Amino acid sequence: MTLPVPSRSLSALVALSACLLAACGDKADNAAPATPDAGATSAAMVIRLGHVAPLTGPQAHLGKDNENGARLAVDDLNAEHFMIGGVAAKFELLGEDDQADPRQATTVAQKLADSRVNAVIGHLNSGTTIPASRIYHDAGIVQVSPSATNPQYTRQGYKSAFRVFADDVQQGSVLGAFATGKLGVKRIAIIDDRTAYGQGLADEFEKAAKAAGATVVTREYTTDKATDFAAILTKVKSTSPDLLFYGGMDTQAGPMARQLKTLGVTVPMLFGDGACTVEFHKLAGDGAEGHYCSLPGVPLEKMAGGTAFRDRYKAKFNADIQLYAPYAYDAVRVVAEAMRKAGSTDAVKFLPELSAINYPGLTAEIAFDEKGDIRNAAVTLYQAKSGAWSPLETMGGQAAK
Amino acid sequence: MNGLSAKPGARAGMLLVGLALAVLPLLVGATIGNSWVRILDFALLYVMLALGLNIVVGFAGLLDLGYIAFYAVGAYLYAIISSPHLATAFPAVFAAAPGWPVWLILPLGALLAGSFGVLLGAPTLKLRGDYLAIVTLGFGEIIRIFLNNLNAPLNITNGPQGINNIAPAQVAGLSLGRPVELFGLQLPSVTLHYYFFLALTLLVIFVCVRLQDSRLGRAWVAIREDEVAARACGINTRNVKLLAFGLGATFGGVAGGLFAGFQGFVSPESFGLLESVMVLCMVVLGGMGHIPGVILGAVLLSLLPEVLRWGAAPLQQLLFGKVLIDPESLRLLLFGVALVLVMRFRPAGLWPSALRRRELDAHEAAPGDAA
Amino acid sequence: MDIFIQQIINGLVLGSIYALVALGYTMVYGILGLINFAHGEVVMIGALTALTAIGLLVPAGLPGPVVVLGGLLIAIPVCMAVGFAIERIAYRPLRNAPRLAPLITAIGVSIVLQQLAMMGWGRNYHTFPPLLPATPHQLFGAAITDLQMLIVVVAAVLMAALVWLVTRTRLGRAMRATAENPAVARLMGVDVDRVISFTFVLGSALAAVAGVMVAANYSIAHYAMGFMLGLKAFTAAVLGGIGNLGGAMLGGLLLGIIESLGAGYIGDLTGGFLGSNYQDVFAFFVLILVLVFRPSGLMGEKVAERA
Structure with a gap:
């Protein structure tokens, strides 16, 4: 790992930009006092974490959710008087917006690299996480993505890149095994939304299902902005499949399930994490019943502090968890834990600790493999029953043993 | 160069501007940070794009969305030539990335983009203003959709996953991806890219100025002002329009190549309709058909959202003592307001050409419904 | 065969919505020659306003259709006010500006409305409560719901009313006169400013209806929903011949059917080489083809090279 030499005249200006940034970080957070005095307090060690996700645009609701999860973790750490190397640590979160745009992602990444944050939580999308990871790596900053699922992200040879989420290969193969094993289906129709996430997951699912002997009767496509699926669902209907897999987000999956019912088709649907949300049931209405979805990790209810997390989130942000907030929470906690173990906030020192960590998170027992992916990622399958996802079984990972 | 140094003292002025442009990244990098150098790099790319679009929209008057x-x-x-993608997708044909030198890829990209420009121009020659707008919009979407889906049956673009690990440009044996030590001065990758982009931007500006003053440039303006009259004067309007599409597109192709090498990653989401709209805004806001105006528009619009990103929260802190509105929401809101206000008070753009301003004044002075 | 009929019905429902939004584009374009990019955002505001109103009305315990009607009756005046304000504040000062200036303004207005909606209604998706019956009926072996039938009927009735208004009333004549030549219309005693304001207000009212229909049919509303819908509707208006009311309807319905058939049969047509991922390519390709042979759209009048 190479750490670039900071310019000599920089320190004063770093302090200045830190002031500006501190003000940014405190936005919309009525709890935190607005005292932009980074470096002035000598008693507490200030640890600044960057967080990047789209906060404007069509995915803004997910981006804000991630940021809220990370913010809750930071507030918890501060409330616990978390100690690093015998000194009380004060965590700060710098929330940034990349608009899900790769170009803005690199600009924001450079901004965080300039202000020498101690670690970055993010980004949300694979398309932004990958180009940004090059900048974080070059600047020697540890990056933990709570939600990017493209396998490429951790296969670039960057030691600084981690994720606390199952990638497409891990989740796709579990989904394939579930469809052909437990559900025992033979004829499968697949739809994806042509995003990096939806296409990646659908491809991996198709591979796994085909390997297990199932036939893919049709492969159809939509977009992540579509609302009308009648045409492709009619096509799907004409191929009479046993199962319809959709790779994409709840905002399409919900209306799709509803329209499937309207068309009078009774095929069960299977989704990945993107549709495994509370929102799905609202969007699908009475079309939700009986469909399946998967979510990496273990159900929140089964983890220590899981339900408490849900309640505290609701109380603090007056909103339900959208999707990845618990993973963003874990990402922050796991970084903090590595810092505590190393007794240092220096990436060179805490990176080995992070690689070797074994931390009981909200979503899973978190440990990383040599690439930086979550080791033995457990994936839980759920079925929609009377307006909620009820857990069926957890496959893979430690939970299976 | 007589087109550039017509006035006395212009040479000295240009020298000053040149010096300022040369020192700018060092100053910016040392004071407010490398992220601003990166923003400047993107601003230069946008200048190239805006100048290219200006040929189509500003000179020839053909609305391109x-x-x-x-x-x-x-x-x-x-991306395809400079990344391991081909070797992964077609291991039987390619053992490794072709990795051609940047001086070969960029002209190739320009050529390819230029041919696409002609391809777009050919069926649309008969169309008027807004019909042309929707067809060009459709063309842009068609290209994006193909890029997004050409991962099967042959994996040419790697689809939505994008192409990663693109090698940075090599200039004179020097990789722009790694920092360079020069006279005890550390030049980071973003600064190296700045100089590279600046050189090419200056070249693009030079070509634009020469085009504007050429026979072809006058033919474009003639078509923009009155196509029938232009044809009556013996201008081959078909060829001249096709040349506008083709030449305008080449600049886009060059800028695209630079973007890929700089980012190291390309995916279809970088090339959506909103980006087209953004570049059009730069051209119109700056002053259509006027090269300095277009440059100003491109620089302003690429910097403005970033300035708002940095400034929105501290400014509110200063004014109201607390942050009332999410900086992210405010950023785009102010951007939209800026577009409306500029067009309200300077409808010909911030810096229109003298000729255009005269026309507009004459128009406003004419009796009619000046509301 | 029933699959084919189903695809045609799918296309008709989708096309009715496109047509209704396209009318707003085409009316403004016919009179001002301006692409009102912000029209899609007015649709979005209509949907979200209605949704908020419905949320307040539901606890009153009224029957579903009455609640939806109540929401609609609140959304329409709100959208009318928004349309009026947009024209007054943003477009009117630019009447004599260069041709592209109002386009940039329209883009600016679109961004502003979207951001304001995001602040007001938040970033999350809103769901439309199931107030209208959505049980499918069988029609020639294809399924269609009451709501979908209602959408097609409402769209048809509104379009017919609009045509009547434009061709048979005094106000309609003033609109046509203004579209023909504003300066001459003014000389003939037409209050051009009022006619233009009225056009915006009327287009916005239609947008409100379209917004509620979209939200009800897809049970979803979101602050960024207007953009794509607006784009499709604009494409439909151009396909039919922008500035022409009949053209907007025809274009909307055609685009809906083209998209449906494209998604359903593109794979069979190309021997499996292309799939439903090229649905939009197919739609744009048809558009380009139409415009190559009929440069002013299907029903557009033949105009001189210079307008």
């Missing part, structure tokens, strides 16, 4: 497609074509060409 799909210009970003040419940027995409250039970017993907660079």
Whole structure:
């Protein structure tokens, strides 16, 4: 790992930009006092974490959710008087917006690299996480993505890149095994939304299902902005499949399930994490019943502090968890834990600790493999029953043993 | 160069501007940070794009809402040639990335984008203003959709996953991806890219100025002002229009190649309709058909959202003592307001050409419904 | 065969919505020659306003259709006010500006409305409560719901009313006169400013209806929903011949059917080489083809090279 030499005249200006940034970080957070005095307090060690996700645009609701999860973790750490190397640590979160745009992602990444944050939580999308990871790596900053699922992200040879989420290969193969094993289906129709996430997951699912002997009767496509699926669902209907897999987000999956019912088709649907949300049931209405979805990790209810997390989130942000907030929470906690173990906030020192960590998170027992992916990622399958996802079984990972 | 140094003292002025441009990244990098150098790099790319679109929209008066497609074509060409993608997708044909030198890829990208420009121009010659707008918009979307889906049956673009690990440009044996030590001064990758982009931007500006003063440039303006009259004067309007599309597209192709090498990653989401709209805004806001105006528009619009990103929260803190509105929401809101206000008070753009301003004044002075 | 009929019905429902939004584009374009990019955002505001109103009305315990009607009756005046304000504040000062200036303004207005909606209604998706019956009926072996039938009927009735208004009333004549030549219309005693304001207000009212229909049919509303819908509707208006009311309807319905058939049969047509991922390519390709042979759209009048 190479750490670039900071310019000599920089320190004063770093302090200045830190002031500006501190003000940014405190936005919309009525709890935190607005005292932009980074470096002035000598008693507490200030640890600044960057967080990047789209906060404007069509995915803004997910981006804000991630940021809220990370913010809750930071507030918890501060409330616990978390100690690093015998000194009380004060965590700060710098929330940034990349608009899900790769170009803005690199600009924001450079901004965080300039202000020498101690670690970055993010980004949300694979398309932004990958180009940004090059900048974080070059600047020697540890990056933990709570939600990017493209396998490429951790296969670039960057030691600084981690994720606390199952990638497409891990989740796709579990989904394939579930469809052909437990559900025992033979004829499968697949739809994806042509995003990096939806296409990646659908491809991996198709591979796994085909390997297990199932036939893919049709492969159809939509977009992540579509609302009308009648045409492709009619096509799907004409191929009479046993199962319809959709790779994409709840905002399409919900209306799709509803329209499937309207068309009078009774095929069960299977989704990945993107549709495994509370929102799905609202969007699908009475079309939700009986469909399946998967979510990496273990159900929140089964983890220590899981339900408490849900309640505290609701109380603090007056909103339900959208999707990845618990993973963003874990990402922050796991970084903090590595810092505590190393007794240092220096990436060179805490990176080995992070690689070797074994931390009981909200979503899973978190440990990383040599690439930086979550080791033995457990994936839980759920079925929609009377307006909620009820857990069926957890496959893979430690939970299976 | 007589087109550039017509006035006395212009040479000294240009020297000053040149010096300022040369020192700018060092100053910016040392004071407010490398992220601003990166923002400047993108601003230069946008200057190139805006100047290219200006040929189509500003000079020839053809409204183009799909210009970003040419940027995409250039970017993907660079990405496919300079990344391990081909070797992964077609191991039987390619043992490794072709890795051609940048001086070969960029002209190739320009050529390819130019051919796409002609391809777009050919069926649209008969169309008037807004019909042309929707067809070009459709063309832009068609290109993006193909890039997004050409991972099967042959994996050419790697689809939505994008192409990663693109090698940075090599200039004179020097990789722009790694920092360089020069006279005890550390030049980071973003600064190296700045100089590279600046050189090419200056070249693009030079070509634009020469084009404007050429026979072809006058033919474009003639078509813009009155196509029938232009044809009556013996201008081959078909060829001249096609040349506008083709030449405008080449700049987009070059800028795209630079973008791919700089980012190291390309994916279809960088080339959406909103980017086309953004570049069009730069051209119109700056002053259509007027090169300095277009440059100003491009620089302003690429810097403005970033300035708002940094400034929105502290400014509110200063004014109201607390942050009332999410900086992210405010950023785009103010951007939209800025577009409306500029057009309200300077409808010909911030810096229109003298000729255009005269026309407009004459128009406003005419009796009519000046509301 | 029933699959084919189903695809045609799918296309008709989708096309009715496109047509209704396209009318707003085409009316403004016919009179001002301006692409009102912000029209899609007015649709979005209509949907979200209605949704908020419905949320307040539901606890009153009224029957579903009455609640939806109540929401609609609140959304329409709100959208009318928004349309009026947009024209007054943003477009009117630019009447004599260069041709592209109002386009940039329209883009600016679109961004502003979207951001304001995001602040007001938040970033999350809103769901439309199931107030209208959505049980499918069988029609020639294809399924269609009451709501979908209602959408097609409402769209048809509104379009017919609009045509009547434009061709048979005094106000309609003033609109046509203004579209023909504003300066001459003014000389003939037409209050051009009022006619233009009225056009915006009327287009916005239609947008409100379209917004509620979209939200009800897809049970979803979101602050960024207007953009794509607006784009499709604009494409439909151009396909039919922008500035022409009949053209907007025809274009909307055609685009809906083209998209449906494209998604359903593109794979069979190309021997499996292309799939439904090229649905939009197919739609744009048809558009380009139409415009190559009929440069002013299907029903557009043949105009001189210079307008």
